[in-house]
Amino acid sequence: MISVQHVILSIQEHRKWLILVDASISLRSVLVQLVVQSSPVLHLIVVKKGPYWGLFLCLLLFGGTLFCCGVSNVGAAPALASGGEFLTSTACDITFDPASAVAAPSGFERVAVVQVFDGDTVLLKDGRKIRIVGVNTPELGHHNRPVEPLAQQAKQRLVQILSNNKAAASLKGKGTSAYLKTGGDLKDHYGRTLGHLFSAQGVNVSQRLLEDGLGFHVSIPPNLWAADCYYSAQQVAMAGGKGVWNNAYFDANSASQRDLLGGYQRLQGKIEKLFISQKTIWIDLQGQVTLKLGRSDSDYHQGAVLKRILDAHEKKKLVMLPTIEVQGWLMDRKRWGAKMMGKIKRGERNRWQLNVRHHYQWRFLLPIK
Template sequence: MGFCQLLKKASLAGAFFVPGIWLSAAQAQVFCPAPASVAPVHVQRVVDGDTVRLKDGRSVRMIGINAPETGKKGRSGEPFAVAARQRLQALVNASDGHLGLVPGREGNDRYGRTLAHLYGADGNNLEAQLLAEGLGFQVGVAPNVELVACQQAAENSARNARLGLWRQSPVQSVTQLKRSGFALVSGRVSKVERNRGGVWIELPGSLVLRIAPDRVRLFDAAMLNGLQGKTIEARGWVQDRSRRGGLKKPQARWLLPLTDPSMLGSTP
């Protein structure tokens, strides 16, 4: 059965029923519906809460969501990692493994995985469904930011309802940073500096946010100029610069690159 046929079948059966799971009214809200044209793909297996392996051999990293990391190399998994993987598996199963794929403007990541949005047979975006249930964090990494607005809305619905990851606030202060990796960080801006390296936003506790020169034009200049002294929330992949052979004074230990305005906001 083709993807379009599955889509029609799902609409007749009822868009908001997943075998074994009844979604609440808030979770049933549709975010990021499928565009007119999607490529049909068949999932071989679900790797984790944001990655699937296709029967054609490709690994697909879903755009716009960062799910909790599963346990690897003796390290325990992050909270809700298993729940995110199981929920994605249920969504895939509800479509008999047949999904719709829309590739990102940047088609592959540094690991060779295909970067794409995935849609179930009911036409719903899988990333947005997971975000709306609090099973991942929204993150917009340029240039793959077409669905940022609706994915933010999906995450906000979970955040407001304190679902999943939002049951207890996952937002960290700078002093709570312990290792590289994805993080939501909040703090008061102590300094904003512009130079040939871009825009540098400093937070007390040894964290600096960097906007590269080719990305500065995407950010509102007035907003950046008014950041000093304000409390902000930033998200993305934190880098530990002390692992590069030592820091030069007065460099901050932690660096968080910002590639899209959605990675930076005021504290809710």
């Protein structure tokens, strides 16, 4: 084992300082302990089978840019694309002095939750219906859809987090104290208030649900506070095969299968063609699915996946790309009127559309070289 003490790293992009308190490195695993300014110590474990991995990551830590996530909202360490596994995630909770006379930490609102509808929706005492940002949990049978596996467990886990009681079956009393953080778009298209929800103890609800595999990470601009942290939490569940990542119901569907349904989906497919217009990048997958990347979200699309796609398009080698996996809401264009229906029948448009709003939504299934 190699131990390295008190190394200071600078993150240029976020203008934050990290203090590497300790790094214990072997050929099979790496344990890193970091402090982000005055925030609590952050722990990150990465495991990779194969020789010299520990040495490689040591060089990566000292030679490259390192991201982390914490109360200061710096952002989380990105997932390692193939092989590396996050076994613990960083915290995106809030910290405060419960004895303080201040009603809530700066930027947060003290609220009372009176009802939990499902794993990602609650009702406040003041009448607001809150759609929790950063996570999409299995459905409890809304909109004529069947109850999905793990839906009841996600709802129950939300109750437990808010109650600070693992045995809690429901919220009690006139309302359970919690904290709410809003920002970006204030409401969704159903009129629900969009916000990050925390227990009275400052525990981040989205992060815990994602770590337990009781939902999928959702990044929709401009509501991206703690998005990096939530992504890392999802990686924890994926690596551990928890919840939705170990249930056949939630396995990715093929973009070419005939019985696709609308709603939140994981899709896999080969890229068939790409078209770039003034406002949009359109990517057709083999089958009946088109990915839409709007120019208004272009800052959030940037990443290794899009770069590889555009490079392949320029070299006319799209067919050489590996299978891509995408997460998001699948929309049925047949519901968009007679004109679109005609284009679908004539083969001019694919039936299904999935909007890619952020680079966390997609990945190649083979390592990006």
